[in-house]
Amino acid sequence: MEASWLVLLLRTGVQLLALPIYLLWYLGLWGPFCKKAFPHIMARIAVGYNEKMSTKKKELFSNLKNFAGPSGVLTLLEIGSGSGSNFEFYPAGCRLICNDNNDNFSKFLHKSLSQNPHLQLDRCMIAPAEDLQQIPNASVDVVVCTLVLCSVESTERVLNEVLRVLRPGGAFYFMEHVAGAAFSWCLFWQQIYDPVWQILFDGCHLFRETWKDLEKAGFSELKLWHTRAPLKWHLTQPHIIGYAVK
Numbered sequence: 209m210e211a212s213w214l215v216l217l218l219r220t221g222v223q224l225l226a227l228p229i230y231l232l233w234y235l236g237l238w239g240p241f242c243k244k245a246f247p248h249i250m251a252r253i254a255v256g257y258n259e260k261m262s263t264k265k266k267e268l269f270s271n272l273k274n275f276a277g278p279s280g281v282l283t284l285l286e287i288g289s290g291s292g293s294n295f296e297f298y299p300a301g302c303r304l305i306c307n308d309n310n311d312n313f314s315k316f317l318h319k320s321l322s323q324n325p326h327l328q329l330d331r332c333m334i335a336p337a338e339d340l341q342q343i344p345n346a347s348v349d350v351v352v353c354t355l356v357l358c359s360v361e362s363t364e365r366v367l368n369e370v371l372r373v374l375r376p377g378g379a380f381y382f383m384e385h386v387a388g389a390a391f392s393w394c395l396f397w398q399q400i401y402d403p404v405w406q407i408l409f410d411g412c413h414l415f416r417e418t419w420k421d422l423e424k425a426g427f428s429e430l431k432l433w434h435t436r437a438p439l440k441w442h443l444t445q446p447h448i449i450g451y452a453v454k
């Protein structure tokens with residue numbers, strides 16, 4: 209996506225305003241601070257997000273049980289599980305594997321686990337979702353990912369791993385904020401704020417066209433809806449929601 213001269217000019221202005229943060233970044237101080245602070249911020253954001261999106265989450269996760277294995281138990285891997293904001297939406301008896309690349313979420317994750325005793329925790333893995341080598345091939349029924357593909361280093365590598373660990377017929381559920389429509393004001397402002405946003409929000413990209421990665425990942429079936437989430441920040445309102453079957 210090519211940025212116009214006006215976008216480049218305004219983006220530079222926003223970057224100049226954020227100069228102190230850039231200085232901390234170049235000194236190597238911002239990264240470690242952000243990794244520690246982000247879970248506290250995200251745990252709060254997740255509460256508000258769930259209030260606004262609970263109907264959509266309930267609807268999305270309503271057919272999770274259909275993907276349970278022959279024993280009737282649903283083995284579910286959540287990548288980028290963060291503070292465990294999705295746990296309340298999972299069916300009772302679900303065997304849960306959590307993955308995140310930031311260990312500082314642990315405290316919040318365990319709080320959510322204690323509030324959701326209907327789930328059976330199998331294990332928590334601290335690893336990048338691009339490399340889930342601790343999980344055997346075709347060993348999980350469902351993978352869930354919400355507000356994560358905006359931040360990963362490589363969406364393509366994450367989706368390859370998702371396809372590897374899912375059993376044939378298993379499903380990948382997603383709810384992600386994405387790029388606004390072409391020529392929209394939303395996309396215009398997303399392009400301006402993106403570099404500073406990435407630094408402030410632990411690598412979150414504002415205008416990824418994640419649906420394109422899902423379309424070419426090689427799932428046998430893709431149910432994907434574009435929607436506008438009723439969130440306060442316009443920049444993160446464009447969403448894709450759905451699931452893909454291996």
Ligand SMILES: C[S@@+](CC[C@H](N)C(=O)[O-])C[C@H]1O[C@@H](n2cnc3c(N)ncnc32)[C@H](O)[C@@H]1O
Nearest residue numbers: 254288290293308309310336337354355359360
């Ligand atoms: C915006 S938070 C969303 C958390 C949670 N999924 C939710 O919906 O509340 C993004 C999460 O993805 C994690 N994350 C980012 N990149 C990752 C990666 N490459 N592998 C695993 N987790 C990652 C972050 O540490 C963080 O917990």
